[in-house]
Amino acid sequence: MEAGTPDLVKLEDLRVPGQLSGRKHVLSIQVENKPGVLARVAGLFSRRGFNIDTLAVGPTDDPSISRITLTLDGAVHPIDQVTKQLHKLVNVLKIRDMEPEETVAREMALFKVSAAVENRAEIIQFAEIFRAKIVDVARRTITIEITGSADKIEAFERMVRPHGLVEMVRTGEIAIARGHE
Amino acid sequence: MESLKAEGVTNVFGIPGGANLPMYDAVVDADFRHVQTRHEQGAGHAAEGYAKASGKVGVAFATSGPGATNLITAIADAMLDSVPTVFITGQVKSHLIGTDGFQEADILGATLPFVKHSFQVTDARQIPEYVHEAFHVASTGRPGPVLLDVPSDLFSTDIEYTPRTEPVELPGYKPSTEGNIKQIRIAAKALANARRPIFYTGGGVISGNASEELRELVASDQFPVTSTLMGLGAFPASSDRFLGMLGMHGTYTANLAMDRADLIVAIGARFDDRITGKLDEFAPHAKIIHVDIDPAEISKNVGAHIPIVGDVKQVLPKLTREYRALQTDSGRLEAWWTQLRGWLHDHPLYYDASTDGSIKPQSVVQTLHKVTNGEAIVTSDVGQHQMWAAQYYGFDQPRKWINSGGLGTMGFGLPAAIGAKVACPDQLVTCISGDGSLIMNIQELATSVTENVPVKIFLMNNGYMGMVRQWQQLFWDRRYSAVEMGGSPDWVKLAEGFGATGLRVDDPADLESTMRAAIEADGPALVDVRVTQEENVYPMIAPGTAAREMTEAPGLVR
Numbered sequence: 231m232e233a234g235t236p237d238l239v240k241l242e243d244l245r246v247p248g249q250l251s252g253r254k255h256v257l258s259i260q261v262e263n264k265p266g267v268l269a270r271v272a273g274l275f276s277r278r279g280f281n282i283d284t285l286a287v288g289p290t291d292d293p294s295i296s297r298i299t300l301t302l303d304g305a306v307h308p309i310d311q312v313t314k315q316l317h318k319l320v321n322v323l324k325i326r327d328m329e330p331e332e333t334v335a336r337e338m339a340l341f342k343v344s345a346a347v348e349n350r351a352e353i354i355q356f357a358e359i360f361r362a363k364i365v366d367v368a369r370r371t372i373t374i375e376i377t378g379s380a381d382k383i384e385a386f387e388r389m390v391r392p393h394g395l396v397e398m399v400r401t402g403e404i405a406i407a408r409g410h411e
Numbered sequence: 412m413e414s415l416k417a418e419g420v421t422n423v424f425g426i427p428g429g430a431n432l433p434m435y436d437a438v439v440d441a442d443f444r445h446v447q448t449r450h451e452q453g454a455g456h457a458a459e460g461y462a463k464a465s466g467k468v469g470v471a472f473a474t475s476g477p478g479a480t481n482l483i484t485a486i487a488d489a490m491l492d493s494v495p496t497v498f499i500t501g502q503v504k505s506h507l508i509g510t511d512g513f514q515e516a517d518i519l520g521a522t523l524p525f526v527k528h529s530f531q532v533t534d535a536r537q538i539p540e541y542v543h544e545a546f547h548v549a550s551t552g553r554p555g556p557v558l559l560d561v562p563s564d565l566f567s568t569d570i571e572y573t574p575r576t577e578p579v580e581l582p583g584y585k586p587s588t589e590g591n592i593k594q595i596r597i598a599a600k601a602l603a604n605a606r607r608p609i610f611y612t613g614g615g616v617i618s619g620n621a622s623e624e625l626r627e628l629v630a631s632d633q634f635p636v637t638s639t640l641m642g643l644g645a646f647p648a649s650s651d652r653f654l655g656m657l658g659m660h661g662t663y664t665a666n667l668a669m670d671r672a673d674l675i676v677a678i679g680a681r682f683d684d685r686i687t688g689k690l691d692e693f694a695p696h697a698k699i700i701h702v703d704i705d706p707a708e709i710s711k712n713v714g715a716h717i718p719i720v721g722d723v724k725q726v727l728p729k730l731t732r733e734y735r736a737l738q739t740d741s742g743r744l745e746a747w748w749t750q751l752r753g754w755l756h757d758h759p760l761y762y763d764a765s766t767d768g769s770i771k772p773q774s775v776v777q778t779l780h781k782v783t784n785g786e787a788i789v790t791s792d793v794g795q796h797q798m799w800a801a802q803y804y805g806f807d808q809p810r811k812w813i814n815s816g817g818l819g820t821m822g823f824g825l826p827a828a829i830g831a832k833v834a835c836p837d838q839l840v841t842c843i844s845g846d847g848s849l850i851m852n853i854q855e856l857a858t859s860v861t862e863n864v865p866v867k868i869f870l871m872n873n874g875y876m877g878m879v880r881q882w883q884q885l886f887w888d889r890r891y892s893a894v895e896m897g898g899s900p901d902w903v904k905l906a907e908g909f910g911a912t913g914l915r916v917d918d919p920a921d922l923e924s925t926m927r928a929a930i931e932a933d934g935p936a937l938v939d940v941r942v943t944q945e946e947n948v949y950p951m952i953a954p955g956t957a958a959r960e961m962t963e964a965p966g967l968v969r
């Protein structure tokens with residue numbers, strides 16, 4: 231047979247798939263609910279030099295399984311390599327790289343904003359626009375609870391920051407697939 | 412104990428202490444052989460040597476705290492070289508955990524980064540299940556170390572043991588072994604189209620017991636083969652298809668062949684930086700087929716054009732079948748072989764003859780090959796002697812060459828030899844060591860003597876930590892810093908002090924007879940071979956450079 235006949239694979243046509251996606255990824259990881267599992271996951275990230283942007287851990291509908299939701303930047307990390315390394319942990323059961331269009335992702339944040347009498351009204355107005363809730367009011371501060379995508383929370387932060395942001399606490403994103411799945 | 416027996420354990424290595432006393436009480440009546448090493452690190456490396464020589468899981472025991480921390484180097488070593496091992500450590504009593512109790516060390520936490528998996532026993536009833544899971548995880552998929560940490564009170568709790576009937580099932584652990592047949596077909600077709608192919612084989616072929624399957628595949632056509640340090644012996648060094656080892660101290664031909672190849676078939680090899688050198692200049696013309704059981708190895712360092720995730724033992728026969736079905740004309744490889752043969756001829760491994768009457772270290776390895784008919788198990792420590800052993804012994808069979816590649820642990824050689832000898836009592840087990848390395852675990856010579864595990868140590872005594880000296884000479888202007896060994900100890904007396912045979916040789920004319928005498932001596936023997944002191948290992952690819960820029964032995968005339 232002649233080398234290069236059509237049914238042979240031409241070497242020059244072979245490609246390596248790209249490694250960096252260039253976007254943010256939300257990984258939803260089901261792990262066994264056992265002591266030390268979070269340490270294994272977190273240790274793997276630090277050891278391999280993967281930077282976690284946000285991390286949220288909580289129970290699932292099955293008490294033997296916990297879910298870790300984490301976000302990381304696909305412009306710096308090869309997500310494929312990250313998920314393959316995670317899969318090597320025996321306690322990791324399932325990993326889902328959530329498709330942005332098919333995912334509802336939410337995060338909650340608490341903002342403590344300094345609120346003098348003059349700007350109090352304005353801050354309350356921002357909160358209303360963002361459908362946030364005032365959860366505590368003190369003499370010099372207002373505490374606001376807000377839920378939404380990370381983008382929305384960051385937008386809110388930009389609005390209130392000029393008024394004096396005393397403290398901000400964020401949970402990190404959690405995510406669920408849209409539809410039946 | 413019952414669970415260990417059920418796993419077919421016949422040998423363990425270890426040292427007792429407070430926290431594993433209950434287990435050692437059971438050792439008295441156990442059906443397996445326990446080898447009492449003199450240091451837990453020795454037990455760990457012996458378990459590795461046992462596993463590498465036999466393919467079975469190596470087991471080591473240690474007590475809590477310092478016993479457990481002494482195992483750490485061996486655990487890390489087993490991780491980097493994918494050695495199937497189970498380490499069972501005692502821990503302080505359950506109620507003392509977390510209180511900085513006597514001899515408490517969080518060994519589970521300390522070893523998290525370099526275990527394949529680990530278990531903390533919290534209830535005695537978990538022990539049988541965890542033991543079976545530990546052996547399963549250690550020995551399947553990509554092999555590796557598993558740690559089982561058992562509080563001492565739980566060792567001595569009586570539990571009901573029901574022999575296990577079903578295979579172990581772990582929901583989060585399912586290695587893929589078969590290999591995707593579509594990918595295998597594409598690989599066969601790419602191979603049929605390659606004009607400058609090369610097989611780059613590694614430790615995975617040995618741990619996967621696929622030496623025969625590799626030989627079959629290579630026999631399908633005129634394929635050239637190179638191997639990593641860890642894969643030596645999977646393909647016979649004496650074959651004319653074998654180009655020698657590749658990498659930092661690999662042969663000119665193997666490295667140039669990788670550099671010029673149009674298709675690299677990586678089989679159970681992980682593109683370590685000792686192979687790739689400067690990554691962006693690695694194999695610039697080649698497409699890559701990568702067969703590995705660990706999906707995370709695929710495209711980790713070097714992108715794979717045709718990834719095949721699976722066990723070499725299952726994948727290689729399929730690839731052979733698919734390739735043979737294509738009935739390719741091997742004439743297309745002739746030009747490539749002309750080139751390869753030219754390189755082999757012009758760029759052999761080379762060293763200058765001795766000018767000062769000293770014994771050349773390379774010749775020690777060649778003489779060892781001669782006096783053992785190339786059939787011995789050879790373990791090694793880490794340094795120049797390790798590279799010369801790899802270059803010059805010429806391994807024709809798998810599981811004969813046992814060394815520490817990934818972690819590069821000095822002190823590995825002697826305990827590993829003991830482990831190998833326990834695994835293969837009928838074979839001659841030799842250890843090639845260096846004066847820097849051997850002293851690091853020399854206490855195990857006592858184990859060799861008292862446990863009646865006779866190993867033969869050939870010490871390449873160059874008076875230096877030679878590998879480091881070579882780097883200081885070549886890259887740090889010959890400013891030697893902390894590399895001289897100062898003439899201590901007297902190795903012959905040391906060997907005799909341990910109850911072994913000690914011999915010394917410094918004249919090349921006596922080398923062979925002295926080596927034979929050591930092999931023929933009863934029991935363990937150590938030969939202090941005085942070798943040329945400032946000899947360097949060549950060829951060498953300087954760190955951070957490309958393969959084609961490698962330096963050959965200065966005396967090699969072309």
Ligand SMILES: Cc1cc2nc3c(=O)[nH]c(=O)nc-3n(C[C@H](O)[C@H](O)[C@H](O)COP(=O)(O)OP(=O)(O)OC[C@H]3O[C@@H](n4cnc5c(N)ncnc54)[C@H](O)[C@@H]3O)c2cc1C
Nearest residue numbers: 613614615619639640658659660679681704723816817819
């Ligand atoms: C001083 C010194 C110098 C060195 N110089 C060199 C050198 O010049 N050349 C060199 O080659 N090395 C050298 N090394 C060793 C080097 O550091 C690496 O250890 C070595 O290159 C790795 O070998 P490997 O790629 O075969 O992988 P290994 O570490 O042996 O890994 C085996 C691979 O096979 C896979 N695998 C395991 N089982 C299976 C299976 N059943 N089926 C499929 N895949 C499987 C694993 O997932 C893994 O990817 C040196 C080390 C030292 C200490």
Ligand SMILES: Cc1ncc(C[n+]2csc(CCOP(=O)(O)OP(=O)(O)O)c2C)c(N)n1
Nearest residue numbers: 794795796821845846847848875876877878
């Ligand atoms: C435990 C450990 N410490 C340090 C090193 C770094 N190192 C690598 S090779 C080497 C010298 C080895 O000396 P020797 O055993 O005499 O072998 P030679 O190179 O002289 O043959 C050293 C110190 C190592 N690999 N392992």
Ligand SMILES: [Mg+2]
Nearest residue numbers: 845846875877
């Ligand atoms: Mg030395």
